[in-house]
Amino acid sequence: MRILSGIQPSGIPHIGNYFGMMKNAVELQNKGEAFLFIADYHSLTTNPDAETLRGNVINLALDFLSCGLNVSKTVFFRQSDVPQVTELMWILNNNITVGFLERAHSYKDKTAKGFVPNNGLFSYPVLMAADILLYQSELVPVGKDQKQHLEITRDLAIRFNNTYGDIFTIPEGFIPETSAVVPGTDGQKMSKSYNNTIPIFGNPKAQRKTIMSIVSDSTPMEDPKDPDKCNIFALYKLFATPDEVAEMAARYRAGNYGYGHAKQALFEKMQAYFAPMQERRNELEKDIDSVWDILREGAKRASVEADKTMEKVRAAVGLR
Numbered sequence: 001m002r003i004l005s006g007i008q009p010s011g012i013p014h015i016g017n018y019f020g021m022m023k024n025a026v027e028l029q030n031k032g033e034a035f036l037f038i039a040d041y042h043s044l045t046t047n048p049d050a051e052t053l054r055g056n057v058i059n060l061a062l063d064f065l066s067c068g069l070n071v072s073k074t075v076f077f078r079q080s081d082v083p084q085v086t087e088l089m090w091i092l093n094n095n096i097t098v099g100f101l102e103r104a105h106s107y108k109d110k111t112a113k114g115f116v117p118n119n120g121l122f123s124y125p126v127l128m129a130a131d132i133l134l135y136q137s138e139l140v141p142v143g144k145d146q147k148q149h150l151e152i153t154r155d156l157a158i159r160f161n162n163t164y165g166d167i168f169t170i171p172e173g174f175i176p177e178t179s180a181v182v183p184g185t186d187g188q189k190m191s192k193s194y195n196n197t198i199p200i201f202g203n204p205k206a207q208r209k210t211i212m213s214i215v216s217d218s219t220p221m222e223d224p225k226d227p228d229k230c231n232i233f234a235l236y237k238l239f240a241t242p243d244e245v246a247e248m249a250a251r252y253r254a255g256n257y258g259y260g261h262a263k264q265a266l267f268e269k270m271q272a273y274f275a276p277m278q279e280r281r282n283e284l285e286k287d288i289d290s291v292w293d294i295l296r297e298g299a300k301r302a303s304v305e306a307d308k309t310m311e312k313v314r315a316a317v318g319l320r
């Protein structure tokens with residue numbers, strides 16, 4: 001089974017990204033033939049400057065490789081290294097109406113907020129469909145917010161196949177129900193846009209400071225506390241074993257256990273959890289050229305699949 005997913009390179013990853021997406025993406029490499037790409041063409045819709053975009057791409061590659069992505073199992077590449085996807089997008093553009101794209105939620109949400117969209121943002125779902133169909137993907141794990149984009153992809157594929165014959169595999173979306181929302185330091189969903197993130201990599205001193213800033217209620221130290229109403233406990237659960245979780249819950253309920261103690265325990269667990277990944281990242285950072293080589297190698301493998309699809313598509317629409 002071919003499993004494909006793409007991620008936009010957009011800055012420093014936090015533990016919400018890790019438990020909500022990166023960890024799952026890495027685990028999928030054991031469940032089928034995995035393709036994972038860094039969606040830099042999609043990032044252009046927000047007009048980043050060139051250095052920022054390149055920097056975000058290489059950082060995301062480093063993050064994934066440090067977190068256990070194995071390139072002998074996963075075809076790992078940068079979207080723009082396989083430019084055939086833009087040709088497919090152009091062809092697909094002629095099989096979808098403007099009215100249909102105008103109804104896409106993510107586009108509507110952005111324009112409703114007064115954002116003036118460029119044409120790239122408008123066509124974002126068509127590029128995403130091209131990503132998926134180019135590699136004849138069967139399963140596409142995505143977050144809930146991407147569900148409609150997947151439906152658009154399926155719709156396009158079915159319509160295209162009806163007109164031109166059996167060219168594309170019709171993909172299935174996979175939205176992991178279990179992927180819990182990780183809370184940020186203020187208790188809202190952890191998100192770069194809310195400034196409440198705990199980065200997975202970085203200086204331990206800064207990380208400790210961030211953890212110490214997690215908002216808690218004002219129950220006095222001596223009093224019993226309800227662990228299930230506490231962000232610190234919710235975050236601790238991500239890292240600790242069931243026994244350790246039960247032990248911390250008992251301490252909360254017994255009283256004489258302060259939020260400062262819980263924060264220190266969380267800090268230590270988190271450090272221990274990410275330490276091997278941080279070590280690997282430090283090693284990889286010493287040789288950035290070889291990380292670019294890894295991405296180029298992935299693109300070569302992806303390109304073979306892309307060319308197979310494009311031969312069929314070009315012939316079907318009359319370009320050959």
Ligand code: ADP
Pocket residue numbers: 010016017018019020021142143144179180181182183189190191192193
């Ligand atoms: P952000 O909200 O920080 O900008 P993105 O929207 O770029 O994060 O999300 C990238 C991926 O990480 C998506 O797959 C998303 O579902 C996942 N993700 C982001 N924040 C969380 C969170 N707080 N809990 C669980 N998953 C998350």
Ligand code: TRP
Pocket residue numbers: 004005006007008039042127128131132140141142146
């Ligand atoms: N739009 C996706 C997101 O923001 C990223 C993406 C681009 C993608 N192309 C894709 C995801 C193809 C899955 C398949 O999360």
